[in-house]
Amino acid sequence: MVTADVYVSELEFKNHESFRGLVASRYLPALSGEGVTVAEALRWESKMVVEAIEIAALWLADTDSLALKLDCASYCGDRARHFLLLSERLAALGLAAGSYDPRQGGYSRLFGFLRSLQTSEERAAAGFVTLAGMSATRLAALASFCEEKGDGDTARLVRDSILPDEEHRVEVGRETLIALVTAEDTQARARRASYKTVELLTDMYDPAMFRKMSGRGPTRKQR
Numbered sequence: 001m002v003t004a005d006v007y008v009s010e011l012e013f014k015n016h017e018s019f020r021g022l023v024a025s026r027y028l029p030a031l032s033g034e035g036v037t038v039a040e041a042l043r044w045e046s047k048m049v050v051e052a053i054e055i056a057a058l059w060l061a062d063t064d065s066l067a068l069k070l071d072c073a074s075y076c077g078d079r080a081r082h083f084l085l086l087s088e089r090l091a092a093l094g095l096a097a098g099s100y101d102p103r104q105g106g107y108s109r110l111f112g113f114l115r116s117l118q119t120s121e122e123r124a125a126a127g128f129v130t131l132a133g134m135s136a137t138r139l140a141a142l143a144s145f146c147e148e149k150g151d152g153d154t155a156r157l158v159r160d161s162i163l164p165d166e167e168h169r170v171e172v173g174r175e176t177l178i179a180l181v182t183a184e185d186t187q188a189r190a191r192r193a194s195y196k197t198v199e200l201l202t203d204m205y206d207p208a209m210f211r212k213m214s215g216r217g218p219t220r221k222q223r
Helices: 004-033 038-062 066-092 109-116 120-148 152-180 184-204 207-214
Strands: none
Touching: 004 120, 004 152, 004 184, 038 066, 038 109, 038 120, 066 120, 066 152, 109 120, 109 184, 120 152, 120 184, 152 184
């Protein structure tokens, strides 16, 4: 068995390879190939934010780890602020307040999986090291996408006000996970939870799923 810090470093290295691959082969092609607008990309991001808030709130209530409990509480606050920032930006882009509910269309399979996790090491690995890590990688790509669309204001919002919080969350989650994976069984559970999270994230970048989650419905011509 490797030490906890080596284990987490190896897990993150494998995750980062997967994150870069997902962004390059799934997320960015879904944006460009579907002719997605900045507003539609932000609606999809809003749904991801709401699911993250709900998962952290559910875990907060019954986690055994005090460190993870505090991580969950902090994450709920960060992501709630992100949702408000995204909503304000969507309003500036012409989406009237209340015209879009990110809960429409139901919750993702990823949400169901994360909700099912019971141990602190699974939750830290899946929710903070993996999900937040992928979120940080995706947000950097989203900011570049917004710039390419000529929307510098949205790019700055994502890059300066949302992305740093996600990067910090990964750092906090890493330290929490290191304290939790000091035995072979905890490392095995954390690894399985992380890998399954990556697998389900892959499904979420499918063009059909992206259309559903962004609220744009079936493929349509862009005006």
